[in-house]
Amino acid sequence: MIDFLKRLFGQAGSSATAKERLRLVLMTDHLELAPDMIDAMKRDLVDVISRYVEVDRDKIEVNFEQQDKALAMLANIPILSVNRPNGNGTAKKPEAAPPPEPVAAAVATPAAEPAAAPPTSAPEAGAPPTRPRRRRRKSQAIASSAKPATAH
Amino acid sequence: MHAMQQNEPQPAAAPAKSGRAIVVTSGKGGVGKTTTTANLGTALAQRGAKVVMVDADVGLRNLDIVLGLESRVKHHVLDVLEERATLDEALVADKHTERLFLLAAAQSREKDEVETEKMRGLIASLRERFDYVLIDCPAGIELGFKNAVAGADEAIVVCTPEVSAVRDVDRVVGLLGNRFRPQLIVNRLRPDLVKKGKMLSVDDVNAILRLPLLGVIADEPEIIVTTNRGEPLALRKDAPTGAAYHAIAARVAGEDVPAPMPQAKESFLERLGSLFGGKRG
Numbered sequence: 456m457i458d459f460l461k462r463l464f465g466q467a468g469s470s471a472t473a474k475e476r477l478r479l480v481l482m483t484d485h486l487e488l489a490p491d492m493i494d495a496m497k498r499d500l501v502d503v504i505s506r507y508v509e510v511d512r513d514k515i516e517v518n519f520e521q522q523d524k525a526l527a528m529l530a531n532i533p534i535l536s537v538n539r540p541n542g543n544g545t546a547k548k549p550e551a552a553p554p555p556e557p558v559a560a561a562v563a564t565p566a567a568e569p570a571a572a573p574p575t576s577a578p579e580a581g582a583p584p585t586r587p588r589r590r591r592r593k594s595q596a597i598a599s600s601a602k603p604a605t606a607h
Numbered sequence: 608m609h610a611m612q613q614n615e616p617q618p619a620a621a622p623a624k625s626g627r628a629i630v631v632t633s634g635k636g637g638v639g640k641t642t643t644t645a646n647l648g649t650a651l652a653q654r655g656a657k658v659v660m661v662d663a664d665v666g667l668r669n670l671d672i673v674l675g676l677e678s679r680v681k682h683h684v685l686d687v688l689e690e691r692a693t694l695d696e697a698l699v700a701d702k703h704t705e706r707l708f709l710l711a712a713a714q715s716r717e718k719d720e721v722e723t724e725k726m727r728g729l730i731a732s733l734r735e736r737f738d739y740v741l742i743d744c745p746a747g748i749e750l751g752f753k754n755a756v757a758g759a760d761e762a763i764v765v766c767t768p769e770v771s772a773v774r775d776v777d778r779v780v781g782l783l784g785n786r787f788r789p790q791l792i793v794n795r796l797r798p799d800l801v802k803k804g805k806m807l808s809v810d811d812v813n814a815i816l817r818l819p820l821l822g823v824i825a826d827e828p829e830i831i832v833t834t835n836r837g838e839p840l841a842l843r844k845d846a847p848t849g850a851a852y853h854a855i856a857a858r859v860a861g862e863d864v865p866a867p868m869p870q871a872k873e874s875f876l877e878r879l880g881s882l883f884g885g886k887r888g
Contacts, residue, residue: 468804473770474811480770481777481815488781 475524482526486519493517500530509535626657628730628740629859630759630787634775636746638767639794642830642839644743645673647763649841650856652707656738659698661730662712663755664745665721671711674701675837685713688725694732703842708737718751730758739859748782762787763821763859767795768807773815780816791818792855795826798871809868822855824848825869 486493497517504510511533518529631644641664648660661684662670671677679699682692687710694710701707710733713720733740744755756762762783766776780789793809800806809823824830827848833840841852851867858864 470801470804470807470811473807474814477770477773477807477815480774484774484778485781 479521479524479526483519483521486526501532504532508537511535624735624738626734626737626739627761628734628742628759629761629763630663630742630744630756631763631765632744632752632755632779632783633765633772634746634748634779635772638765638772639824640746640765641669641673641743642834643763643765643792643794643824644670644741645839646841646852647856647859648707648739648741649701649704649839650853651739651741651859652701652704653841653844653853654856654860655706656860657706657736658739658741659708659710659733659737660741660743661710661733662743663726663751664743665712665716665718665751665754666714667745668712668714670743671699671709672837673834674709674839676702676709676711677837680709680711683711683713684726684729685716685721688721688729694729694736703838718745718749718754721750721754723750723754723757726754727757734758748779752779752782756783756787759787762789763792764789764816764818765792765794766812766816768793768797768801768809768812770807773807773812776816780818789818790821790859791816792821793823796823796869797826798869802871820866821858822851822867823869824851824855824867 497515500517501510501512501515514531514533516529516531518531520527520529631640631647633640641662644660648658652658660670660674662668663684664670665684668680668683671680676699679702681699682697684697686692687694687697697710699709699711701709730740730742740758742755742759745751764776764779766772776791783789791813793812796809797806801808809820813820825848827840829846829848830840833842839852840846840849841856843849844853847869851869854864854867858866
């Protein structure tokens with residue numbers, strides 16, 4: 456809005472454009488320079504998702520893309536099979552993978568679960584009493600980064 | 608001297624001096640590393656310190672001409688490294704400022720002919736003789752950069768308010784890591800353009816780089832004129848930009864003076880405009 460007003464009054468700040476472009480390109484640069492971090496993130500992501508569905512670990516692609524005003528993470532995670540709902544809750548624990556960290560578990564917990572467990576039963580990760588019924592039509596999960604607040 | 612240093616208990620003799628070795632770098636070329644080195648060196652020496660400036664831009668020697676010393680250079684860094692000349696033979700005394708010396712870069716050679724370890728050794732021996740060893744780093748992040756950085760333990764990064772320069776400084780700072788405690792000089796700032804929102808401000812630049820700010824140098828025609836003459840602007844303490852270099856030198860020396868910050872001259876129209884425009888973009 457301020458930008459618009461400035462433009463209207465001939466105060467078009469190309470410096471604002473420069474700032475925004477720099478912010479984005481540096482995010483990309485930093486990601487590119489941290490392949491270890493991306494690998495670790497990929498691993499964690501898969502570990503979490505694997506607790507619910509079986510995914511093809513070898514075919515996972517994680518890419519970063521500059522979209523209009525934000526950097527987006529696009530993950531393509533092929534799903535091999537989906538655990539049967541109500542199958543007494545034996546979600547597959549990832550084999551030979553490090554135990555999920557509390558943070559990761561929190562991420563995996565569906566935010567709005569229809570059959571909400573009573574708040575007291577903090578679930579032991581991976582063994583919820585009831586399987587959440589969630590939409591799993593697509594064999595693709597697309598995670599998009601939250602839009603960062605654009606500073607002007 | 609070396610043998611003495613290795614003995615743990617220092618004998619009564621004066622201990623070897625250990626000056627500060629500061630590399631002046633930027634990643635991108637043409638942002639003013641050489642001019643900054645020449646002016647900072649001049650200002651530090653005028654404060655009373657013994658200063659040597661090492662031109663590490665092998666193959667593209669420039670510090671000598673900026674200082675007006677081009678006709679006095681007889682030997683260069685590689686002559687010293689390859690023992691064709693002693694350090695004393697290669698050091699060129701500045702013609703304007705006492706206590707200021709130059710070690711020129713080799714002109715007819717290439718960057719990859721310098722051995723990193725030898726360069727490190729050279730800087731170490733210079734530190735024994737000088738309070739400050741300022742190393743003028745070549746552009747780029749290849750071997751020339753690595754050699755220039757090898758013997759340094761501090762870094763000053765020079766950045767102009769341009770997207771390309773900021774990006775490159777960001778990269779260089781990443782490469783340097785924390786060991787060099789890089790500090791920032793924003794060079795060639797045009798306060799008038801910043802005010803109109805047409806140039807990144809110092810805050811914009813440093814919101815990204817997040818480095819301790821040594822100071823800001825305005826884009827002054829004076830710098831071109833003084834460079835033409837081979838007389839660093841820091842020789843003129845009365846000129847605003849000369850004074851800015853002296854303030855930076857004081858800050859480098861650890862004095863608690865404010866970072867120099869050029870201000871735009873306000874015209875009546877601008878003052879009127881800033882009443883309405885308020886924020887600068």
